[in-house]
């Protein structure tokens with residue numbers, strides 16, 4: 217008889233660095249392999265030696281492709297990991313775009329530090345390289361939804377749709393012969409959203425690891441009416457509508473809504489440009505993975521229609537095409553990354569058009585403290601870009617309610633899918649306030665035994 221344990225190595229008391237180590241006898245499996253992002257003290261942890269004995273690690277099992285769940289993989293590989301990395305087919309295709317993109321960013325940062333000479337290390341080395349990312353992609357082992365697969369003789373896994381981004385999954389583990397059931401929610405999405413299926417509930421868990429990102433929040437109702445209003449007003453003002461948007465999920469959802477609003481004649485037909493090479497490639501992955509489409513998306517694809525294309529629609533993959541957008545006058549919609557205006561091509565559009573009072577900027581997601589997006593949201597009259605102060609005369613709008621994360625009520629809805637309460641529930645992937653609030657809510661409304669996971673702790677989940 218051996219015991220099974222879980223050790224929380226990331227996304228405990230915070231929302232990035234998702235890593236949970238499951239040990240069964242001599243076998244170890246890592247659930248998610250995420251990068252710490254955001255504040256410097258967190259990012260610094262990416263540079264510590266891997267907190268795992270790589271010789272003992274049998275496999276990595278990913279919930280979805282976001283970098284805070286996958287971005288540490290190339291670092292693991294850099295330190296010698298060569299085992300399998302399981303994920304859904306769409307997660308594999310997104311990782312093929314996102315991991316090299318992330319590694320490229322790491323290389324750029326190291327180069328920048330060397331150029332300006334502000335690194336403690338000489339020369340500054342990247343956290344991981346493109347080569348590490350490419351080697352990681354060789355290890356991906358796609359597995360479809362709803363099919364039990366063996367990770368090692370003591371452990372089997374099944375993925376179910378989580379409705380968060382394309383390919384996102386909840387992970388159900390069966391440990392041992394008379395199985396101990398450990399369920400990891402991954403990041404949970406929302407019901408009745410475009411393109412993706414609703415989160416699928418899970419019937420049974422002995423122990424549950426559940427995300428709590430918005431455990432203390434209820435999202436505002438449907439954002440589509442707000443989107444239509446901003447587009448109409450931007451068109452009346454006669455200038456560009458610039459939408460900084462994340463390449464994965466947010467861009468596709470926006471395009472979907474813009475197409476629908478045009479069809480319903482709720483907005484005028486305007487030229488729409490998607491100016492982000494990554495978003496363009498991701499949109500193609502979104503189109504291709506039909507196993508991740510809901511009924512409406514499937515129907516559109518079966519009709520041969522283009523779900524993400526408005527009437528006057530263009531991608532700008534090359535630099536030349538991007539630069540040409542600068543010459544456009546009159547109402548035009550420009551969707552471009554990054555979502556918080558921290559980098560990417562959107563900066564060029566903002567630098568050019570923020571001083572123009574006819575311009576509208578629409579922020580569609582959470583804007584973290586210290587980002588340009590946040591400064592704009594807070595009403596800054598000037599923002600710094602490319603070494604200059606840029607005057608802001610543009611109107612800035614914030615569209616709330618487009619989150620890809622379940623809110624408190626949606627988390628409860630998913631939790632109510634369990635036929636009996638898990639013996640124990642640990643809340644991960646939440647800031648302390650959110651995790652504490654959700655702990656109270658689950659305790660009060662469901663009567664379960666639940667608490668936030670503590671960073672670094674190891675809990676025994678049973679004997680097998």
Ligand SMILES: [Zn+2]
Pocket residue numbers: 280282380403
């Ligand atoms: Zn996510």
